[in-house]
Amino acid sequence: MKVASFRARVLAVVRRIPAGRVATYGDVAELAGHPRAWRAVGSIMRDCRDPATPCHRVVGAAGTLGGWSAGNLQLKGELLREEGVVVTTRRIRGFRDIRWRRLSRRHR
DNA sequence: CTGCTGACTGGTA
DNA sequence: GTACCAGCCAGCA
Numbered sequence: 001m002k003v004a005s006f007r008a009r010v011l012a013v014v015r016r017i018p019a020g021r022v023a024t025y026g027d028v029a030e031l032a033g034h035p036r037a038w039r040a041v042g043s044i045m046r047d048c049r050d051p052a053t054p055c056h057r058v059v060g061a062a063g064t065l066g067g068w069s070a071g072n073l074q075l076k077g078e079l080l081r082e083e084g085v086v087v088t089t090r091r092i093r094g095f096r097d098i099r100w101r102r103l104s105r106r107h108r
Numbered sequence: 109c110t111g112c113t114g115a116c117t118g119g120t121a
Numbered sequence: 122g123t124a125c126c127a128g129c130c131a132g133c134a
Contacts, residue, residue: 024117036129040132041131043114043132044131058115060116061118062117065115066115066116067115076115
């Protein structure tokens, strides 16, 4: 079967992230079929300006907001907070608990 | 085709 | 907890 470009795949995954939850670049990469392509995921997010793609739900593995090229990084935190995510100046509160694909076991 | 960069991650100090 | 280093993949010049 035909597989869309990695880019389209990543975007599709991001759109599947429910509101109020967040996913790491690694998670998105894994869901996209390339668990080791988080680097590329970041590049794709950077170029992603599609309003239908909640790129703000994609955060760093440490619970950091990561980056934001669509505007101020602070705005990203505002968007997440609007969905019910508690975000501090540079970290997400309870990141582990709201993380999409929650870790059933501790430490992968 | 070759090489570099990047909204990253994990490990070590 | 923070800081630095090396590894990894896809996209672009």
